[in-house]
Amino acid sequence: GEDVEQSLFLSVREGDSSVINCTYTDSSSTYLYWYKQEPGAGLQLLTYIFSNMDMKQDQRLTVLLNKKDKHLSLRIADTQTGDSAIYFCAEMGSSNTGKLIFGQGTTLQVKP
């Protein structure tokens, strides 16, 4: 079945880079996503990557996709305290409904 795994916690210093990793099982995934969830706020789409790409850059965010290993990562450059949140990796499953399969989330703690 479809499954997405993430490490649960990451702590970095302000100004450092953060790398959040994710693995997934569905080799027919078409799109992979990174969402951000802040306390008291809804889920916010940060970025996504189509499965035929291996990298996507958007300002401070870099997404790397290794389709062979089914590994996705999100790099945040120059991490700020405002980046502290829970980050969810999600894949669009093999059905054509657009439903998303989420990982359990990585809590990013940014220390000043």
Next chain:
Amino acid sequence: GAGVSQSPSNKVTEKGKDVELRCDPISGHTALYWYRQRLGQGLEFLIYFQGNSAPDKSGLPSDRFSAERTGESVSTLTIQRTQQEDSAVYLCASSFAGQGHNEQFFGPGTRLTVL
């Protein structure tokens, strides 16, 4: 512009009672999704609507859960005879269409607590 709204924001109920959760999607979005987020967990897919039809109900955990959508707009998720394990945040999302990449916009969720 208005985003996805959900009501109530919080619901506390007693075990065995029925609850109804409401979602108002973004106007014009034909696809609507319900997800459940248990404490400390990721989101679990429950059901997908395209228009008023639900072609994918595969995530509904039991027959106590049902959902409907009317007017290609508002959706209601109903949980009958609630159990303590139903306690979670229930999130609704809508998108312009269901297939391919269409950004899903999430509502703030309804936090359900079953005592």
